[in-house]
Every structure is written in structure tokens, then in C-alpha cells.
Amino acid sequence: xxxxxxKKTPKAASSHGNLAIAESGWVRYLxxxxxxxxxxxxxxxxxxxxxxxxxxxxxxxxxxxxxxSNSLAAIRLTLFVAAIVVPLNTLFGVAAxxxxxxxxxxxxxxxxxxxDLPYSxxxxxxxxxxxMLFGRQGWLGPTLDEYDIRLIFTVSGVxxxxxxxxxxxxxxxxxxxMQSQGSEEEEAARVLGAGGWKIFWRVTLPNIKWGxxxxxILCNARxxxxxxxxxxxxxxxxxxxxxxxxxxxxxxxxxxxxxxxALASLLAGLxxxxxxxxxxxxxxxxxHKTAEAQAYIGD
Numbered sequence: 001x002x003x004x005x006x007k008k009t010p011k012a013a014s015s016h017g018n019l020a021i022a023e024s025g026w027v028r029y030l031x032x033x034x035x036x037x038x039x040x041x042x043x044x045x046x047x048x049x050x051x052x053x054x055x056x057x058x059x060x061x062x063x064x065x066x067x068x069s070n071s072l073a074a075i076r077l078t079l080f081v082a083a084i085v086v087p088l089n090t091l092f093g094v095a096a097x098x099x100x101x102x103x104x105x106x107x108x109x110x111x112x113x114x115x116d117l118p119y120s121x122x123x124x125x126x127x128x129x130x131x132m133l134f135g136r137q138g139w140l141g142p143t144l145d146e147y148d149i150r151l152i153f154t155v156s157g158v159x160x161x162x163x164x165x166x167x168x169x170x171x172x173x174x175x176x177x178m179q180s181q182g183s184e185e186e187e188a189a190r191v192l193g194a195g196g197w198k199i200f201w202r203v204t205l206p207n208i209k210w211g212x213x214x215x216x217i218l219c220n221a222r223x224x225x226x227x228x229x230x231x232x233x234x235x236x237x238x239x240x241x242x243x244x245x246x247x248x249x250x251x252x253x254x255x256x257x258x259x260x261x262a263l264a265s266l267l268a269g270l271x272x273x274x275x276x277x278x279x280x281x282x283x284x285x286x287x288h289k290t291a292e293a294q295a296y297i298g299d
Contacts, residue, residue, distance in 0.1 A: 050268050053261035065259035066266070073239040074247035074263070077155065081243065082223040085162045089219050093170025094212065098204070101178035102186065115172065118165050127161050127232025134160075153235030158243065161229035166222045173215030174208055181207055210285045214278065221274040225267055 055062055065071060096115060100108060118126065132138045134151040144151065151157045185207070189199045205212075227245040234241035242250065244267055251260035 047268055047272075050261055050264050053257060054265040056261075057258050061258055062262050065256075065262040068259065070238055070242070070247060070250075071259065071263055074242050074244045075266070077158070077240075077242065078224050078244045080155075081159050081162050082220055084159050085166055085223045086216060086220050088163060089167045090170050090212070090216055092167055093172075093174055093215060093219075094208075096171040097174035097178050097208075098200075100175055101181075102183045112175075115168050118168050123161075123165050123226065123228030124232055126164055127229035130157065130161055130164075130229075130233050152233055153237065153241060155241060157233040158230050158241055161233045162223050162226050165226055165229050166219050169219040169222060170212065170215035173211050173218070177208055177211040178204075210281055214281050214285075217274055217277050217281070221270060224270055 066075075096111065099105070100112060131152055133140055134144060134157070135141050136145065136152075138152075151160060185203050186199050189203050194202070224243075225245060226243075227249075230243055231246055231249075234243070234246060236242060236246065236250070238250075244263055248260050248264045248267070251257075251263065
């Protein structure tokens with residue numbers, strides 16, 4: 001009886017396999033076509049429209065819109081905020097990932113939940129929370145006024161809001177990576193007499209370098225493109241607290257479509273560069289894993 005079942009099983013599997021192969025062709029093309037149509041309609045067409053509108057009146061008008069005083073102030077502030085936020089979030093992300101993946105301590109789950117908090121809270125709500133905390137009528141407003149400290153409607157508030165909405169990116173890229181790697185190499189280095197900093201620079205950092213760079217790229221892209229939280233805490237003071245996304249909205253509200261799309265094209269270019277770097281990093285990581293697997297098989 002078992003022989004009969006064994007003889008029938010390959011035929012049944014073969015028939016099901018032939019059915020899957022017969023159906024997979026049109027299903028595959030349908031899914032690919034639907035995906036490409038969706039990407040073209042919701043991604044490529046709007047992106048092309050942005051660049052078409054930006055260069056609609058020629059290169060001269062385009063560059064004059066970019067070098068306009070308000071545009072340059074917005075670009076400078078955006079780069080300044082990113083230059084502060086990205087390094088701070090990188091340090092925090094590495095420290096948080098190190099602590100969560102390498103050690104066991106009370107409150108670990110709470111720390112992970114707090115790291116994920118900006119993902120679950122609307123940026124507009126987070127900006128409103130900062131206003132309620134640090135504004136003149138906020139909980140800490142009178143105390144800050146006593147020391148002549150202003151956070152809301154200043155560059156400091158813009159930095160603070162951007163810092164909040166971007167701090168999960170590096171940590172969330174590194175935590176699963178470092179957890180999958182384990183702590184055996186660090187423990188071996190400790191047994192051999194290496195100190196904490198030496199273990200980090202010689203063992204941990206080389207193992208996480210690609211994931212770290214990936215998280216930094218995403219963090220930088222979000223820092224430059226953040227709108228909701230910055231819009232609430234900035235006060236929309238021209239030339240002082242206006243970042244590039246806010247300046248795009250101001251231009252558009254003033255019916256200056258060329259300047260709006262010109263500045264938007266810079267942000268779109270940043271998104272394209274981010275996607276290219278992201279893809280290159282994914283290829284690099286895949287090649288690195290393949291090389292490690294081949295070396296392991298060879299050993």
C-alpha cells in the first residue's frame with residue numbers, strides 16, 4: 001500500500017506543479033503589470049510633473065528661484081538642522097541598539113516601545129506636544145521665560161521637533177541586525193582582554209557599518225523632508241524658521257508655482273539620490289552576505 005502511495009505521490013505533485021506553472025505565467029505578468037502601472041501613475045508621473053513644472057519657464061527662471069533669498073535661507077536651515085539631527089540620532093541609535101541587543105536589563109521592552117513612539121504619533125501631534133510643553137502658555141513656558149530661553153518659533157524648536165521624528169531610524173535599522181549577529185564575538189574579545197571601546201571599534205562597528213550607513217541615509221532624508229512637526233513649532237518666520245518643505249508650501253500658496261516646483265525638485269532629487277544609495281547598499285549587503293556564505297561553505 002505504501003508503494004502505491006509512493007507511486008501516486010510524484011504524479012500528483014507533478015500534476016499540481018504543471019498546474020502552477022500553467023497558471024503562473026499570466027498571474028505573474030498581471031501582478032508585474034499592475035505593480036508597474038501603480039508605480040508609474042503614483043510615483044513616476046508626479047515626479048516627472050514636478051521637474052516639468054520646475055523647468056517650464058527655462059533654466060534661468062529655475063536658478064533664479066533657487067537663489068532667491070527666501071529659498072537660500074530655507075536651504076541653509078534645512079542643511080543646518082540635518083547637520084545637527086543626523087549625528088545626534090546616529091549616536092543615540094548606536095547606543096540604544098548596543099544596549100538592547102547586547103544586554104538584558106529591566107525596562108528593555110519599554111525602551112523599545114519609546115523608540116517606536118514617533119512611528120505611531122502623527123508629526124503634527126508631536127509638534128503640538130512641544131508647543132504645549134515649551135510654548136509661552138505651556139507647562140514649562142513660564143520656567144523657560146525666567147531664564148530667557150525660547151524654544152518654540154525658533155531654530156531650536158525646529159531642531160527639537162526634527163530630532164524627535166527622526167530618532168527611530170538608525171536604532172530600528174541596527175537593533176534587528178545586532179540581535180541576529182549575537183554577542184559571541186564581543187564576548188570572545190572581552191575574554192582576550194579587549195576593553196569596551198576597543199571591542200566597539202574593532203568588532204561591533206565593522207559588523208554593523210552597512211546597516212548604520214543605511215539608517216543614516218534614511219534619517220537624513222526624513223530630516224530634510226519633515227513637514228508636519230516643523231510646521232507647528234516653526235511659527236513660519238521667513239528667513240529664520242522656514243525649511244525647504246515649508247518654503248515650498250509658502251510659494252505655492254502665493255501662486256508662485258515655478259519657485260515652488262523648483263524648490264520641490266531639489267527635495268525630489270534628494271529622494272532619488274536616497275533611493276539610489278539605498279539600492280546600492282542593499283546590493284553591497286547582499287554581496288557581502290553571499291561572500292560570507294561562500295567562505296563558510298569553503299571552510
